[in-house]
């Protein structure tokens with residue numbers, strides 16, 4: 001039997017909390033290698049350079065696949081000179097995951113504004129960039145809790161766009177694609193044999209029979225019915241979003257598809273900010289991430305909570321194990 005391959009932990013924005021989370025993430029107790037510049041790690045970090053992902057380091061030591069950056073890290077102040085290297089690290093990790101050298105990737109947070117200003121980064125986030133690197137494959141973003149029961153798993157069907165653009169971006173095509181990708185990933189990556197998916201309405205009270213918006217009546221409900229009938233998918237909805245996240249409602253489904261970013265992310269970040277994991281579904285390799293961002297306000301103080309990155313590494317490891 002071949003030995004399981006480690007997860008690659010990409011450094012993300014060096015001015016954020018990523019570098020201080022990397023050594024704390026050793027508590028995940030799964031094999032991983034940090035990909036980034038070791039000079040950005042907190043002083044006193046016990047790290048050791050590896051040249052091959054299979055290289056072993058002593059327990060408690062952070063293995064580092066070196067990627068040198070042009071500038072040092074100043075907590076809270078992103079240096080535009082480092083922006084291209086942040087992007088290169090993600091691309092390098094994807095290459096290693098696609099080649100089979102890494103079991104998957106777990107990404108520490110990037111700062112979208114810093115990358116756009118510093119390197120003209122053309123993507124709203126990792127999710128879209130990873131989809132591009134994988135060959136422009138369709139993907140969806142899912143955030144999954146790891147500490148609450150029943151679990152909270154949410155998929156924003158539209159992601160980083162202005163709220164005013166949501167009604168036009170939420171289409172039968174985008175919703176159908178998100179439903180199919182989520183259903184397949186729940187089976188393959190989460191081991192759920194017959195996934196139950198809940199679809200949120202777009203409008204308050206899911207439109208209340210057309211008096212508060214008619215997208216639900218006009219096409220969302222008919223689409224759900226069609227996919228149930230023709231593809232045998234276990235779908236419920238459209239449901240009013242305000243009453244679908246309390247525990248007894250969550251017990252009735254395995255994942256919720258939401259119309260827009262905040263409809264999906266507010267419930268999970270409220271219920272499980274510390275243990276939430278961001279997963280990209282639909283990629284040909286495993287990708288997870290902590291659910292938080294670069295937290296410039298606390299970077300460099302050593303107080304950042306590593307629970308989410310620990311949960312993300314463990315989830316990546318479990319997913320990689322299922323895909324073997």
Ligand SMILES: NC(=O)C1=CN([C@@H]2O[C@H](COP(=O)(O)OP(=O)(O)OC[C@H]3O[C@@H](n4cnc5c(N)ncnc54)[C@H](O)[C@@H]3O)[C@@H](O)[C@H]2O)C=CC1
Nearest residue numbers: 108109110111112113289291292293294295297298304305
């Ligand atoms: N996967 C990624 O790369 C993500 C990147 N971001 C990016 O991060 C940047 C900052 O985003 P914000 O909306 O400010 O969210 P944020 O998650 O960075 O910070 C929100 C609040 O939570 C706190 N916080 C975050 N993580 C924490 C941790 N591990 N321990 C303790 N406190 C923590 C921060 O101090 C702050 O008060 C933006 O550029 C955003 O686009 C945001 C989410 C995910």
Ligand SMILES: NCC(=O)COP(=O)(O)O
Nearest residue numbers: 124125126127128278289
């Ligand atoms: N709000 C979630 C988020 O920003 C995650 O983005 P991504 O970088 O994982 O695509």
